[in-house]
Amino acid sequence: MKGVYMDNGATAFPKAPGVAEAMANYINNVGCNVGRGAYEDAFAAQRTVLETRELLCELFNCDKVENVVFTKNITESLNAIMKGLLKAGDHAIISSMEHNAVTRPLNSLSKKGVEFSRAKCHQDGQLDLESVKSLIKENTKAIIMMHASNVCGTVLDLEGVGRIAKEHGIFFIVDAAQTAGVLEVDMKKLGADAIAFTGHKSLLGPPGMGGFVINDRLCGQVEPFIEGGTGSTSESEEQPHFMPDKFESGTQNIVGIYGLNASLKFLKEKGIESIRRHELEMTMEFIKRVKELPGVRLVGREGKEGRVAVVSIDFEGSDNAEIGFALEHEYQISTRVGLHCAPSAHKTLGTFPQGTVRFSFGYATTLEQVEYAANAIKKTLELME
Numbered sequence: 001m002k003g004v005y006m007d008n009g010a011t012a013f014p015k016a017p018g019v020a021e022a023m024a025n026y027i028n029n030v031g032c033n034v035g036r037g038a039y040e041d042a043f044a045a046q047r048t049v050l051e052t053r054e055l056l057c058e059l060f061n062c063d064k065v066e067n068v069v070f071t072k073n074i075t076e077s078l079n080a081i082m083k084g085l086l087k088a089g090d091h092a093i094i095s096s097m098e099h100n101a102v103t104r105p106l107n108s109l110s111k112k113g114v115e116f117s118r119a120k121c122h123q124d125g126q127l128d129l130e131s132v133k134s135l136i137k138e139n140t141k142a143i144i145m146m147h148a149s150n151v152c153g154t155v156l157d158l159e160g161v162g163r164i165a166k167e168h169g170i171f172f173i174v175d176a177a178q179t180a181g182v183l184e185v186d187m188k189k190l191g192a193d194a195i196a197f198t199g200h201k202s203l204l205g206p207p208g209m210g211g212f213v214i215n216d217r218l219c220g221q222v223e224p225f226i227e228g229g230t231g232s233t234s235e236s237e238e239q240p241h242f243m244p245d246k247f248e249s250g251t252q253n254i255v256g257i258y259g260l261n262a263s264l265k266f267l268k269e270k271g272i273e274s275i276r277r278h279e280l281e282m283t284m285e286f287i288k289r290v291k292e293l294p295g296v297r298l299v300g301r302e303g304k305e306g307r308v309a310v311v312s313i314d315f316e317g318s319d320n321a322e323i324g325f326a327l328e329h330e331y332q333i334s335t336r337v338g339l340h341c342a343p344s345a346h347k348t349l350g351t352f353p354q355g356t357v358r359f360s361f362g363y364a365t366t367l368e369q370v371e372y373a374a375n376a377i378k379k380t381l382e383l384m385e
């Protein structure tokens with residue numbers, strides 16, 4: 001990466017130190033499958049896979065190591081849970097800020113008789129808990145919600161949702177794409193039955209690696225949507241019911257698991273809180289420098305509370321795509337322009353259909369980069385006057 005990378009909301013760069021080496025080590029020195037061989041290298045790979053589950057259990061405060069399931073990304077995790085759980089006649093509640101990873105599978109399920117409703121969010125992206133309550137019906141089976149917005153960074157009040165879900169005996173599934181690795185994501189504190197995660201964003205691991213943690217109550221209700229060989233109970237042609245084999249058919253992305261293992265160890269050593277502090281410091285510096293510029297409309301929250309390091313700007317009176325293009329072309333600053341796979345969030349924030357230019361910071365973002373980006377925005381706006 002030669003330029004200034006400010007698209008960590010899409011995927012983190014750089015990845016954690018040690019990720020590339022761990023993946024290369026698997027390819028060069030280990031190389032075998034897990035659960036399918038009784039020889040030393042296979043056991044070594046198995047130990048790394050188990051250790052990765054343990055690290056994730058610790059991160060999400062999940063009780064059982066076998067209830068950590070690997071998938072290729074959070075989109076697959078959310079599909080696996082929603083499509084394995086929701087049947088014709090069921091109702092689900094989401095927020096109006098959701099990513100297409102939630103809304104598209106639900107739209108497809110709605111053609112098969114599953115209903116869903118969107119709880120209102122305020123103009124800063126925060127959830128209206130009263131709206132969640134008002135949408136609960138007799139047949140409401142699940143609430144599926146993001147922990148933080150990938151458009152404006154607002155952290156949703158999910159503890160409140162967890163309490164409501166518990167009171168009504170509804171399953172609660174959390175999309176932690178933008179928070180895992182930068183914010184505490186505690187299954188118990190959130191009152192969540194499942195937390196879905198992706199490895200390549202703030203978990204600082206490789207792309208193609210994600211998963212979910214799930215409790216026994218929800219696990220028992222979710223049918224696997226991929227079935228096949230697991231290396232276990234080979235005498236049976238039925239999918240095993242035990243975890244994690246129930247949801248992990250076919251050869252897993254072991255090289256990805258090695259990478260995620262290294263990034264989780266880095267996060268543990270560095271401490272999520274210190275990464276969060278740094279990212280928020282960069283975010284606040286950026287906001288301070290750009291918020292008074294003419295034509296800049298900050299979308300979401302201006303303050304540091306209840307947010308992650310994702311900032312969206314609607315350049316009023318300009319074409320957001322043109323600004324994004326100029327930043328890339330003239331200053332080599334990578335941002336993400338448009339609707340960020342979340343049209344409903346943009347409708348909530350009042351930025352549909354024009355979208356925004358999104359700047360998202362990471363653990364390696366420096367103050368110099370923030371100053372450089374703020375100056376580049378200033379000069380670009382001056383040129384456009």
Ligand SMILES: Cc1ncc(COP(=O)(O)O)c(C=O)c1O
Nearest residue numbers: 073074075099101146150177198
């Ligand atoms: C909130 C949210 N959910 C889901 C996703 C999908 O992530 P992935 O592409 O890793 O499946 C993203 C990625 O942009 C996201 O920000």
